[in-house]
Amino acid sequence: DTGVSQNPRHKITKRGQNVTFRCDPISEHNRLYWYRQTLGQGPEFLTYFQNEAQLEKSRLLSDRFSAERPKGSFSTLEIQRTEQGDSAMYLCASSSLAGGPNEQFFGPGTRLTVL
Amino acid sequence: AQSVTQLGSHVSVSEGALVLLRCNYSSSVPPYLFWYVQYPNQGLQLLLKYTSAATLVKGINGFEAEFKKSETSFHLTKPSAHMSDAAEYFCAVTDYSSASKIIFGSGTRLSIRP
Numbered sequence: 234d235t236g237v238s239q240n241p242r243h244k245i246t247k248r249g250q251n252v253t254f255r256c257d258p259i260s261e262h263n264r265l266y267w268y269r270q271t272l273g274q275g276p277e278f279l280t281y282f283q284n285e286a287q288l289e290k291s292r293l294l295s296d297r298f299s300a301e302r303p304k305g306s307f308s309t310l311e312i313q314r315t316e317q318g319d320s321a322m323y324l325c326a327s328s329s330l331a332g333g334p335n336e337q338f339f340g341p342g343t344r345l346t347v348l
Numbered sequence: 349a350q351s352v353t354q355l356g357s358h359v360s361v362s363e364g365a366l367v368l369l370r371c372n373y374s375s376s377v378p379p380y381l382f383w384y385v386q387y388p389n390q391g392l393q394l395l396l397k398y399t400s401a402a403t404l405v406k407g408i409n410g411f412e413a414e415f416k417k418s419e420t421s422f423h424l425t426k427p428s429a430h431m432s433d434a435a436e437y438f439c440a441v442t443d444y445s446s447a448s449k450i451i452f453g454s455g456t457r458l459s460i461r462p
Contacts, residue, residue, distance in 0.1 A: 278451070281448045
């Protein structure tokens with residue numbers, strides 16, 4: 234499978250716990266994006282990387298959120314001290330600079346439930 | 349900032365009938381526009397994209413969309429609905445203040461009646 238993969242697919246945690254999600258982009262895609270999707274809404278941009286550099290962060294990304302892409306390949310998104318409002322689907326996407334106007338390929342998402 | 353508005357959070361059509369999902373965008377510069385489809389418990393799949401070439405764009409699964417600058421619209425159509433078309437559809441636009449991110453509409457859930 235050469236698509237974008239995300240792990241885990243589902244995560245249930247208690248309020249106050251830390252969680253970490255992983256995204257593996259399509260091989261050789263140098264751009265990687267994180268979005269959050271709540272029930273009944275479209276995805277909302279969180280942050281994106283070009284290679285290992287984090288180039289933009291949304292205001293939605295509070296101090297409790299941190300994303301990394303240390304070697305320019307896979308990325309992790311960590312949420313510290315989770316709150317019930319963090320419950321959502323977290324989507325990862327990747328694209329190539331040569332892929333035309335920002336055509337992004339999405340993974341299946343990680344569904345987070347905070348109890 | 350750019351934005352998209354999808355009219356109708358839920359659309360229901362009979363199998364074999366025309367599908368029309370409406371999308372209007374807001375942009376002060378020429379936009380790039382997309383339609384994505386999301387099946388239950390899956391990620392988003394690109395249906396089609398408008399990139400300032402032909403105004404009528406053909407996509408996968410028999411869908412097409414027409415860019416109308418005068419109406420700031422990018423409606424999605426399919427002549428004959430199939431049961432497998434039941435899904436959530438998102439219209440989206442690039443944000444030229446940052447060429448990286450995509451701005452999504454709130455989505456339209458398409459149901460197909462037998």
